[in-house]
Amino acid sequence: MPEPAVTTASIAIAAGTITLSGSLFGVQYDALLAGLIGGLVSLTYLPAMSLLKMAGTVAGSALLAGFFAPVLAAAGLHFFPWLQSVGDFLRLAGAAALGLGAQVLVPAGMRRLRAMVQEKTGAAK
Numbered sequence: 001m002p003e004p005a006v007t008t009a010s011i012a013i014a015a016g017t018i019t020l021s022g023s024l025f026g027v028q029y030d031a032l033l034a035g036l037i038g039g040l041v042s043l044t045y046l047p048a049m050s051l052l053k054m055a056g057t058v059a060g061s062a063l064l065a066g067f068f069a070p071v072l073a074a075a076g077l078h079f080f081p082w083l084q085s086v087g088d089f090l091r092l093a094g095a096a097a098l099g100l101g102a103q104v105l106v107p108a109g110m111r112r113l114r115a116m117v118q119e120k121t122g123a124a125k
Contacts, residue, residue: 027066031095035065038099046103061102069095 039061043054072094076083083090 025067027063028070028091030092031069032062032066034092034095035069035099035102036062038065038096039102042100042103057103060106061099064102064106065095065098068098072098 036058039058042061043058046057049057069091073091076090076094
């Protein structure tokens with residue numbers, strides 16, 4: 001079992017790295033960090049994997065949440081006007097939900113995309 005200080009330091013380094021890399025793309029910091037927290041929580045429910053794969057999935061979930069949380073919040077406000085009273089918390093809750101679901105949604109989306117490509121190439125032969 002790793003030392004708690006090492007794990008805490010690695011999480012702090014990951015949070016700083018993701019925040020800095022997201023700022024290069026113009027992503028909002030708080031959405032990135034909410035996605036990072038959602039990805040870390042989701043990681044506790046996944047089977048054991050290598051350190052590189054864990055880092056990749058957490059970073060991917062944070063970036064996905066950072067990019068799509070404003071879109072999710074805008075869609076929510078468009079379809080449900082009563083969410084105006086929630087304020088900025090809607091974007092952060094959406095980022096955390098995307099961070100939680102990204103580690104399941106991204107592989108499922110990739111499988112679906114591969115199946116569509118195989119279906120198109122198989123039908124063309």
